[in-house]
Amino acid sequence: xxxxxxxxxxxxxxxxxxxxxxxxxxxxxxxxxxxxxxxxxxxxxxxxxxxxxxxxxxxxxxxxxxxxxxxxxxxxxxxxxxxxxxxxxxxxxxxxxxxxxxxxxxxxxxxxxxxxxxxxxxxxxxxxxxxxxxxxxxxxxxxxxxxxxxxxxxxxxxxxxxxxxxxxxxxxxxxxxxxxxxxxxxxxxxxxxxxxxxxxxxxxxxxxxxxxxxxxxxxxxxxxxxxxxxxxxxxxxxxxxxxxxxxxxxxxxxxxxxxxxxxxxxxxxxxxxxxxxxxxxxxxxxxxxxxxxxxxxxxxxxxxxxxxxxxxxxxxxxxxxxxxxxxxxxxxxxxxxxxxxxxxxxxxxxxxxxxxxxxxxxxxxxxxxxxxxxxxxxxxxxxxxxxxxxxxxxxxxxxxxxxxxxxxxxxxxxxxxxxxxxxxxxxxxxxxxxxxxxxxxxxxxxxxxxxxxxxxxxxxxxxxxxxxxxxxxxxxxxxxxxxxxxxxxxxxxx
Numbered sequence: 001x002x003x004x005x006x007x008x009x010x011x012x013x014x015x016x017x018x019x020x021x022x023x024x025x026x027x028x029x030x031x032x033x034x035x036x037x038x039x040x041x042x043x044x045x046x047x048x049x050x051x052x053x054x055x056x057x058x059x060x061x062x063x064x065x066x067x068x069x070x071x072x073x074x075x076x077x078x079x080x081x082x083x084x085x086x087x088x089x090x091x092x093x094x095x096x097x098x099x100x101x102x103x104x105x106x107x108x109x110x111x112x113x114x115x116x117x118x119x120x121x122x123x124x125x126x127x128x129x130x131x132x133x134x135x136x137x138x139x140x141x142x143x144x145x146x147x148x149x150x151x152x153x154x155x156x157x158x159x160x161x162x163x164x165x166x167x168x169x170x171x172x173x174x175x176x177x178x179x180x181x182x183x184x185x186x187x188x189x190x191x192x193x194x195x196x197x198x199x200x201x202x203x204x205x206x207x208x209x210x211x212x213x214x215x216x217x218x219x220x221x222x223x224x225x226x227x228x229x230x231x232x233x234x235x236x237x238x239x240x241x242x243x244x245x246x247x248x249x250x251x252x253x254x255x256x257x258x259x260x261x262x263x264x265x266x267x268x269x270x271x272x273x274x275x276x277x278x279x280x281x282x283x284x285x286x287x288x289x290x291x292x293x294x295x296x297x298x299x300x301x302x303x304x305x306x307x308x309x310x311x312x313x314x315x316x317x318x319x320x321x322x323x324x325x326x327x328x329x330x331x332x333x334x335x336x337x338x339x340x341x342x343x344x345x346x347x348x349x350x351x352x353x354x355x356x357x358x359x360x361x362x363x364x365x366x367x368x369x370x371x372x373x374x375x376x377x378x379x380x381x382x383x384x385x386x387x388x389x390x391x392x393x394x395x396x397x398x399x400x401x402x403x404x405x406x407x408x409x410x411x412x413x414x415x416x417x418x419x420x421x422x423x424x425x426x427x428x429x430x431x432x433x434x435x436x437x438x439x440x441x442x443x444x445x446x447x448x449x450x451x452x453x454x455x456x457x458x459x460x461x462x463x464x465x466x467x468x469x470x471x472x473x474x475x476x477x478x479x480x481x482x483x484x485x486x487x488x489x490x491x492x493x494x
Contacts, residue, residue, distance in 0.1 A: 003075045006445050007063065007236070008438040009056055011081045011165050012244065013102065013266040014313070016055040018063040019435065021442040023451045025461045027433065028069075031062030038099060043106035043348060046099035049087050052165065053172050057231060064232065071234035075449035077173075077227060078240030078441030080247035081165040082266075083188045086140040088151065088162045088213070094176050096168075097148050097160065101140040104267075104306055104348045108139035109357040120206060127193045127200055129278060129287025131355055135304065137164055138190035138207045145208070155210050162213040164188070166241045170225055173238060178225035181215040182241040183292035192217065194289055195278055197297060220246070220291045221444040240444030242291060244437045245269040245302065249290055250444060251436030252405045253459040255298075260394065260401055262387055263437065264410035267351070268308035270390040272301045272399055283393035284353040293447075293455075301397060303352040303390030307345040307361075308383045309410050314347070315379055321372045328376050329413045335377035340365040342487035343378040350488070353393045358493035365487070380416050384423035385484040391424050403427045403467075407436040414468075422472035423481065432463045 004023040010016070014037070019030040033055040038046040064070065084103035089096045101107070112132045115121065121132045130136055141162045145152040154160050161171070167181040186192045186199075191209060193200045197217060204211050218224060224238045242250065245263055249271045252261040257275035262268055271290065278287050278299040290300035312328050315321040322328050335341075342364045344350075349357035363375060391401060404426050411417055411430050421428040433439055443458050452458050470477075 003073050004451065005067070005069060005073050005075065006442040006449070006451065007060060007074050007077045008442040008445070009060065009077060009079045009169065010244070010438040010441065011052060011056060011079070011169065013082045013104070016052060016059055017438065018056070018059040019438045019442070020063050020067040020069065021439065023446070025433070025439060025443065027435065029063050029067035031059040031066060033059055045102035045105045045348070047085065047102055049089070049096040049100045049168060052100070053169070056169060060232060071232035071236050074236050075451060076237045076239035076445040078443070078445035079166045079169055079238065080242055080244050080437050080441035081169070081185070083164060083185055083243035083245065084135060084137045084140070085165050086137040086144070086162065087165065087168045088141060088144045088160055089168065091159055091161050094172065097151055098144045100165070101143065103135060105140065106134050106348055106357050108134040108143050111139050111142070112357070115206070124190055124203060127203060128190050129187070129194050130190055131284065131286070132190070133355055134357055135351070136188055136190045138209055141213065142208050155213050158212045160213055161215070163215050166243070167215050170238060170241065173227040173231060174225040175228050179215045180218045180224060182218055182220045183289045183297065184220060184243040184246040185241070186217045187289040188243065194287065194297070194299070197292065219293055219295065221293055221448045223448065239448040240441050242441060242444055245271055246290055247440030247444070248407055248437040249273065249300065249440065250455075250458070251438070251440030252407060252431065253462040254405060255455045255459055258399065259405070260399070261405040261407065264308050264383065264406065264408035266308065266310045268305035268383060268387060270303045270387065270394070272394050274299045274301055279397065281393070281397050283396045284355055285390070285393050285397065286352065301394060301399070303393060305386040305390070306348050306351045308386070309408070310347070311343065311345040311379045311382060312410075314345070315376060319375070321376055328380065329415050331373055332377040332380050333415060334373035336369070336374065339370065339374040339377065340367070340483070341370055341374040341378040342484055343375065343382045344487050344491045345379065345382050346491055353389055354488065354492065356492055359491045362487070362491045364490060365483070381419065381423070383410065383416070384420045385481060387420060388424050388481060391426065401426055403429050405429045405431065407431060407434050417468045418471070421468040421470045422477060425470050425474065425477060427470070428468040430465045430468070432465045
């Protein structure tokens with residue numbers, strides 16, 4: 001039987017998954033393993049790269065077993081990943097020299113502030129489309145070199161390699177034969193000139209990151225490497241790679257300028273396709289690469305919310321308000337109307353459009369009759385308010401947003417999706433396949449394999465599950481949102 005399945009690896013912040021998709025883009029089987037978080041200090045977040053690798057192999061084998069397929073049934077592998085999370089490893093042994101520093105990590109805030117003070121932000125913004133923030137991977141690489149004994153000297157000698165998670169996984173899958181990063185992940189480093197699609201020596205010098213550390217920058221769809229037979233039982237080509245939010249953009253078929261999607265996982269990320277134009281935002285959104293095919297880059301404006309689903313995990317694990325994450329909808333539904341409670345989930349600072357790494361989380365508006373229900377409802381509302389922050393910024397940059405396509409684990413909550421539509425004032429469209437991050441990785445691999453002839457053909461596979469239309473009047477919506485803006489102002493560091 002001819003191979004006609006794709007294996008998607010979705011390596012996220014809180015779990016590692018593998019999903020087998022068939023040639024029509026339908027999920028056949030999946031396996032998932034939770035990824036432990038490491039918090040060495042307040043504001044620091046790490047992962048063990050070896051745990052990521054072993055979990056990746058385990059879930060890939062598990063998904064194939066559940067699908068009752070062997071590796072020969074696969075046309076290829078697509079990889080999508082938590083972006084910006086950074087690993088540095090020894091080229092000779094393949095062993096990481098430090099834990100992975102996670103995208104949420106704030107340890108390089110002082111370094112970013114010093115770079116801003118020295119007047120570098122305009123240069124970085126013009127070339128990379130990014131702001132100087134500890135979110136991005138460049139300052140994380142420099143931190144590891146400066147804090148692991150002998151690392152900087154080893155890097156200068158060419159003995160070390162650096163990369164984001166897809167790069168590390170590709171290295172491991174290919175037995176160290178390929179050191180490459182796709183253009184979307186590379187564009188999140190503060191080191192890539194996004195218009196040239198190449199590493200920028202001047203920026204690397206400012207950040208003190210040797211160019212010899214960095215991977216080759218490649219397309220999101222192509223012959224990227226071959227996973228060894230020891231991984232899945234037979235060699236399998238790796239044909240697709242993209243950062244999770246860009247993969248979701250492809251999975252949501254947001255392939256035309258003006259289309260926008262928001263993915264709700266650990267954080268929330270909204271991406272607006274801007275086509276061949278790298279648009280500079282006037283409202284502190286990021287300019288980034290949406291995808292690169294055949295050397296041609298498609299750009300996007302992106303708004304990044306650091307805490308979305310992670311706030312529900314905090315309700316579960318920190319406050320013990322709920323036993324499991326899926327309980328939050330029922331608890332929140334018991335909240336009193338007009339309770340006036342606001343949760344600002346700035347556990348690792350605030351992302352777009354505030355970019356305040358020193359802001360910290362708070363619950364505001366509590367009264368004597370506030371309880372678990374009000375706090376749960378306010379936590380869910382915070383996701384909606386932060387999304388409106390992003391949508392308003394996009395509109396301020398000239399976008400006409402007629403609908404918002406949503407995906408990710410949180411969107412199964414109907415009450416939350418209706419609240420989102422009411423808060424943003426725009427129809428919210430949920431697709432039948434909500435795990436569009438993995439689907440996008442599968443699509444990118446399937447494009448190269450010939451399962452789908454074009455992005456337009458992928459678009460035809462997108463199907464609506466349900467549309468949520470705004471039901472709240474504008475005055476009420478804006479009144480609630482004004483309360484949110486006031487609450488944010490109270491937690492800002494400046």
